[in-house]
Amino acid sequence: MHVSIVVHMTSSSSFDSAAAQGIVSRHSGAKGGLLPALHEIQATFGHVPRAALSLLAKGFNITEAEAYGVATFYHDFKLDGPRGKHVLKLCRAEACQAVGADAIAAYVKRKLNIDWGGTTTDGEWTLEPVFCLGLCACGPSAMIDNDVHGILDERAVDRLVAR
Amino acid sequence: MKKIRARLPKDAAALALGAERVADALRKAAAKQGIELDLVRTGSRGMIWLEPLLEIETDKGWQAFGPLAPEDADAVLGGTSDKVLGNIEDHPWLKRQTRLIFARCGTIDPTDPNACSFAGLKRAREIGPAAILDEVTKSGLRGRGGAGFPAGIKWKGAADAQAPQKYIVCNADEGDSGTFADRMLMEGDPFLLIEGMAIAALATGATKGYIYIRSEYPHAIAAMQRAVAMFPDFEIEIRAGAGSYVCGEETALLESLEGKRGQVRAKPPLPVHHGLFGAPTVINNVLTFASVPAILEHGAAFYAGLGMGRSRGTMPIQLAGDVKHGGLFETAFGLTLGEIVNDIGGGTWSGRPVRAVQVGGPLGAYFPPALFDTPFDYEAFAARDGLLGHGGVVIFNDTVDMAAQARFAMEFCAIESCGKCTPCRIGAVRGQEVVDKIIRGQNVNANLILLRDLCDTMKSGSLCALGGFVPYPVLSALNHFPQDFAR
Numbered sequence: 001m002h003v004s005i006v007v008h009m010t011s012s013s014s015f016d017s018a019a020a021q022g023i024v025s026r027h028s029g030a031k032g033g034l035l036p037a038l039h040e041i042q043a044t045f046g047h048v049p050r051a052a053l054s055l056l057a058k059g060f061n062i063t064e065a066e067a068y069g070v071a072t073f074y075h076d077f078k079l080d081g082p083r084g085k086h087v088l089k090l091c092r093a094e095a096c097q098a099v100g101a102d103a104i105a106a107y108v109k110r111k112l113n114i115d116w117g118g119t120t121t122d123g124e125w126t127l128e129p130v131f132c133l134g135l136c137a138c139g140p141s142a143m144i145d146n147d148v149h150g151i152l153d154e155r156a157v158d159r160l161v162a163r
Numbered sequence: 164m165k166k167i168r169a170r171l172p173k174d175a176a177a178l179a180l181g182a183e184r185v186a187d188a189l190r191k192a193a194a195k196q197g198i199e200l201d202l203v204r205t206g207s208r209g210m211i212w213l214e215p216l217l218e219i220e221t222d223k224g225w226q227a228f229g230p231l232a233p234e235d236a237d238a239v240l241g242g243t244s245d246k247v248l249g250n251i252e253d254h255p256w257l258k259r260q261t262r263l264i265f266a267r268c269g270t271i272d273p274t275d276p277n278a279c280s281f282a283g284l285k286r287a288r289e290i291g292p293a294a295i296l297d298e299v300t301k302s303g304l305r306g307r308g309g310a311g312f313p314a315g316i317k318w319k320g321a322a323d324a325q326a327p328q329k330y331i332v333c334n335a336d337e338g339d340s341g342t343f344a345d346r347m348l349m350e351g352d353p354f355l356l357i358e359g360m361a362i363a364a365l366a367t368g369a370t371k372g373y374i375y376i377r378s379e380y381p382h383a384i385a386a387m388q389r390a391v392a393m394f395p396d397f398e399i400e401i402r403a404g405a406g407s408y409v410c411g412e413e414t415a416l417l418e419s420l421e422g423k424r425g426q427v428r429a430k431p432p433l434p435v436h437h438g439l440f441g442a443p444t445v446i447n448n449v450l451t452f453a454s455v456p457a458i459l460e461h462g463a464a465f466y467a468g469l470g471m472g473r474s475r476g477t478m479p480i481q482l483a484g485d486v487k488h489g490g491l492f493e494t495a496f497g498l499t500l501g502e503i504v505n506d507i508g509g510g511t512w513s514g515r516p517v518r519a520v521q522v523g524g525p526l527g528a529y530f531p532p533a534l535f536d537t538p539f540d541y542e543a544f545a546a547r548d549g550l551l552g553h554g555g556v557v558i559f560n561d562t563v564d565m566a567a568q569a570r571f572a573m574e575f576c577a578i579e580s581c582g583k584c585t586p587c588r589i590g591a592v593r594g595q596e597v598v599d600k601i602i603r604g605q606n607v608n609a610n611l612i613l614l615r616d617l618c619d620t621m622k623s624g625s626l627c628a629l630g631g632f633v634p635y636p637v638l639s640a641l642n643h644f645p646q647d648f649a650r
Contacts, residue, residue: 074405095484148382
């Protein structure tokens with residue numbers, strides 16, 4: 001399901017305007033530099049703060065609406081924050097479905113008590129669907145931050161989220 | 164001190180199955196046993212069910228062990244492990260293959276350009292642009308991303324275009340479920356892709372390349388970044404996607420590279436005339452570029468001698484889902500689907516009977532065992548209302564609910580639609596609703612007619628293959644598994 005993205009102003013304490021401006025300046029000279037800039041903003045702040053969109057718009061000489069339009073087109077960029085300390089991406093695509101991904105997803109949701117896109121109350125985990133990690137011969141698969149995991153069962157999930 | 168040379172994959176699938184823990188355990192066991200361990204981290208051989216797969220050089224030649232767990236390390240180095248598989252090159256699963264693209268993958272250190280001969284590029288430099296185009300055209304190579312367009316014709320279009328700047332763009336946005344060949348190649352033999360792109364640049368006069376890699380592949384991105392930095396002859400920039408499936412469509416990918424929403428462009432103009440930043444652009448899939456060095460090295464006639472009909476050369480078939488021997492199997496076109504699923508794949512991992520096989524990703528048709536005589540060939544699949552796509556084969560056992568799969572196809576299309584054309588943007592949402600009604604048993608016959616009508620509209624009216632091909636999984640589920648829709 002498409003989860004509509006709600007825009008929250010981030011608390012100003014978590015947003016370092018000078019750092020964001022530095023990222024914008026590093027990429028605004030490169031052809032097509034908006035996506036690399038958005039990636040770096042998201043990696044730095046954990047999401048894309050609204051204030052960063054304004055800086056991006058100025059730096060790339062586009063309207064804020066255009067910057068917003070680009071950021072919200074892509075599943076990777078999240079305008080709302082803060083998100084969990086770790087992002088757990090569970091594959092929902094066909095090859096993983098064929099080996100029980102739906103049941104694993106239901107188990108993870110029950111265990112963490114969140115739905116897709118949700119963050120646990122302790123701020124530890126955000127759960128996201130992903131459509132294929134290229135681990136289709138060893139599903140069900142998942143990625144936690146940048147670490148990959150295959151042949152997931154309930155015991156493996158218990159181990160992963162207990163860390 | 165006894166010295167042992169060994170190879171262990173650092174491929175993402177091997178990592179997902181614990182290769183890093185195995186590597187740590189091997190180093191500890193080596194220290195304990197007084198062995199100097201020279202552990203080269205390679206790509207994967209593609210036998211994913213045997214990962215983590217270790218190869219050790221012994222006085223009997225290379226010996227493979229797998230699938231390994233950390234607790235196997237002592238026995239493996241001590242020579243007493245019962246997980247020994249012999250020389251992996253003699254394994255029938257590897258022996259049956261014709262490996263051109265994946266010839267080196269799993270055997271070399273992907274961070275070492277000296278492990279690569281660049282023989283194709285050397286010959287390309289000797290024979291010049293016109294002869295390169297001639298070789299690629301005569302080889303019969305077709306785009307491996309799914310559309311199957313002849314690569315030589317595409318390249319000639321860009322070569323003939325007059326412009327001060329031309330680009331080579333590699334589509335590494337491998338979003339189809341059930342496919343991982345691009346990922347495996349980029350992680351295991353990145354210089355082969357670079358070599359293919361450099362040959363394309365020579366042939367067309369392009370001076371800059373981009374590789375657009377999906378963000379779901381952080382290991383491939385890192386491997387390619389490392390490799391392009393070590394290749395001074397052709398400037399290539401690595402760009403990460405941002406989780407959009409439709410950016411695997413070539414014009415959406417170009418928009419995304421330009422820093423825009425990944426919306427599909429109307430064609431014409433074709434990218435070879437008006438591509439990235441308006442310049443003539445060759446955009447091909449990873450496997451297309453990676454096929455070219457072998458064509459240049461061994462000649463067009465050698466390559467065209469493999470395959471069947473108008474499908475020439477080799478295709479890395481990727482076996483996934485509920486499959487006993489999952490992995491990557493590169494072979495000439497022409498094996499039947501049944502041979503692929505049963506002989507090579509070994510049937511299901513679960514032991515349950517095979518009920519459906521989806522070929523070609525989320526936009527590919529579901530085939531029942533009754534159609535297992537279909538040969539792996541672009542035209543043969545098209546004749547049976549299917550497609551090869553990027554060569555992914557996903558096996559489902561008898562517990563699959565095909566109405567749920569049809570619903571998922573529409574759901575996926577709704578999530579990933581770029582929104583530019585109405586049949587896809589609205590059709591996918593309505594399609595999902597109609598399948599839901601059928602699943603609930605609501606007005607089933609009328610809704611089945613409506614669903615077919617909607618598929619017809621999406622197929623004929625969509626701007627690109629996302630909306631245009633989603634009828635393949637939906638209609639194949641309906642046609643071959645009607646009982647799953649009878650509520």
